[in-house]
Amino acid sequence: MTYLAKPKLLSADAPKNALGYTRRDYEGAISTLCAGCGHDSISASIVQACFDLDIEPHRVAKLSGIGCSSKTPDYFLGNSHGFNSVHGRMPSVLTGAALANRNLIYLGVSGDGDSASIGIGQFAHAMRRGVNMTYIVENNGVYGLTKGQFSATADKGSKSKKGVINSDNPIDLAALALQLGATYVARSFSGDKEQLVPLIKGALCHNGPALIDVLSPCVTFNNHGGSTRSYDYVRQHNEAVNRVEVILPRDPIETSYPPGSLRRVVQHDGSILHLRKLDIDYDPSDRIGAINHLQERQALGEIVTGLLYVDSSAQDMHSHLNTVEKPLNQLGDAYLCPGSKALDALNALLR
């Protein structure tokens, strides 16, 4: 969070999207995170994704918990309503917001401390409940705001800045999301914008709970030799299963990719995910296969990135609850209050 608004210095030839917005229209306040923080790269990717998708910023509701990652919604989409809730409890607040208005786009931003420790219960239940949201975990394996403690996603055997060895097993949030019923699960790296931006775009177009676990090195406390969340380590061990292109219905569909290396997935909103395979055997529509693949590669010391799983026919929480199409927060008195006649009839039954 910052005291300073970002100055709007706009060049005349800045590119505009279909709405006439420039990229700057998707930015927020100046980041107060450490210089080089991976989280800032993720914010930049969110800005790029929303710009590319021609999303009206005010139609996004951005929610977070507490921690370095949870500060970041202040740094993008300045014309969106934001909500910095309490530690680990963003998922329930987002769930409530989504119940109130199904027509907004919900972006939850969380951290590994926020989601894998105090908030793991809410994380799990939001996934299984089918909340239509993009849930980004900015995962650096460490508590930055309290200066360097291991988080629950830190790898066993990894070393803290002070030289302490982590003796606990890590929680893999992507694997967990797969088990819990998330219908869009991806992992990426904050330093790989080419991979991350399309993954965010795909998630924003997805109709259901979409998790993106983004490894995001903490330059101050977790970017050293013994860390398995450092820039160098992740770059060296990154094993991408695919590269994603998101093509909106209004865009011409490209067919120039080499045959056999492409997979088309049409999502509910008509957007098309083009998955360019790097691992020829990888099938992103196979939930169990995705879980197995993650575990097999993890055993080899690899960090699997890319779109791990997508269910293009997913239905969201509102479908499960059979709620009306019109947002609940827009129903007026006449639609909500049964009135005095109904009460008179009820009184008669209660005698």
Place this chain on the structure above:
Amino acid sequence: MTSAQSIESSNDFVIKFANVNGSGSSSANELFARAVMRMGVPVAPRNIFPSNIQGLPTWYEVRVSEAGWLGARGGCDMMIAMNPQTWDRDVAAVDAGGYLFYDSTKPMPASKFRDDITVLGVPLTAMCNREYTDPRQRQLFKNVMYVGALIALLDMEFSVAEALIVDRYRGKDPLIQANVHALRLGYDYVRAHLPCPIGLTVRRADAVGDRIFIDGNSACGLGAVYGGATVAGWYPITPSTSVIESFTSYCRKFRTDPDSGHARYAAVQAEDELASIGMVIGAAWNGARAFTATSGPGISLMQEFFGLAYFAEIPAVIFDVQRGSPSTGMPTRTQQSDLLACAYASHGDTRHVLLFPENPYECFTFGALAFDLADRLQTPVFVLSDLDMGMNESLCKPFDWDDSRRYDRGKLMTYEDLEAGKDFGRYLDVDGDGIPYRTIPGTHPTKGAYFTRGTTRNAYAKYSEAGTDYVYNMERLRRKFDTAKALVPAPILKKAAQPTRIGVIYYGSTSPAMAEAGALLEADGIHVDTLRVCGFPFCDEIMQFIADHEQVFVVEQNESGQLRSLLINEGEIDPKKLVRVLHYDGSPITARFISGRIADALSDRKISPIRKVAS
């Protein structure tokens, strides 16, 4: 049958049913209570049940009172002793001259009875075994059979109970026939084998009027429907669960879109209480009317979120059906012990708006009002009921609704307002009442967006660590709380028949017992003015009432005198002036208890408040 100097009373007695939890007795017992009510005689039933699904003892107490006293009376004029496990204590509980009804299938030694009560035996098990082969039928119809026996013993009209069975099982003729048959078996046996009626009788009267019979939790759920709630986040906990069950049931009836069949509401069973209030806060932030229902342990778990909603100024409605505390306490017994936990919920200088309904009618009206207040004040509003009020059916005036009433959505800055160039500062006190304007997410493409946070900010919702911004905010919140004084329901004053220097303050489910206690005291020549507190913050009338009386008794159902503490703290009142009258064993407070404690205290303190005016 044993003879004794029997109690003789028509339309004024207490009858208690001792059963085994899970034996299906509750619907039979309720059938009896409703039959009395249908004869025009007010009843006040209370279910005393264990924290257990099956097997432990349970009691159902019905107070019959043509005078209309609906509070617990204490004592028992007739016991329907159907639980061998509690036989000795049930027999002992009957007032001298009272009646003991039991299943006489197996002979009992004389030592198991008392000489000073009338014993009425009916071989219920033997009759059931002759009539039914299915074990479950034997159990269920035994209950209906003893209701039939009671109808005869108390000289009630058989047709009234019969009509109730028809109403209950309408469209299910085999069930109607079977139940009426069992009722008739019990009735006929008693008419043939026992002298009836006994000294206790129910005579047709006209003392019920147009009143309805419903429990407080159902009324709260209905209040949420009429109050415009569309989102409920909840987690099951006794004794509040039926608030949500009622809400969803009424919503299915009233809020199902006739064309599409889709729901105009969403009720989500959360993973815990923290998530349930989180959902409420998220939904309310996004412009829906949202609520949860819980009890003491849930209130404890929700504390952090209450602080966030208070400080970030987000509407939320919480129905707290209080139970025995602290900790797990007595989960199925009643208390008023969450008062302080709700009034000052969360860390820091938080203060919350509380509403105190006295019966199902007010559970409905206050329940609906809570949503207007939450929106108007942009803050959590707690409706404090309790197990006694929430889970027991009671008589109250019929629900009513003014169709011209519109929901008060409070200070909402609209698209048009923003377009017109109105200055929007999310925490700006434009009107001097401490209440700022808010925008709902998605209102305007370029104006009105702000960041909601639990950290300090300035009037324009920008993050700030400046002490001046913090102080501005806290002072504004204090002003807002003062504004709330005029919005919460006013206290109800009842002046004594004669001038007095003694006052009594009470709230909530203490109300029916207090009304009767006032009459008992008056009959003893003790006159007290009473004031029922209906909401918090306390308005000036409450403080004036205390100032106007030399001694004020504060009657409540907890161990430490929480309402008294709140009055002392908020009103800076001399503690000596407020005398505790505390009942907290988990049973509902009685008129006898209140009047006895007040009379004793006045006697002990040698206060001479009673001005006996010659008539």
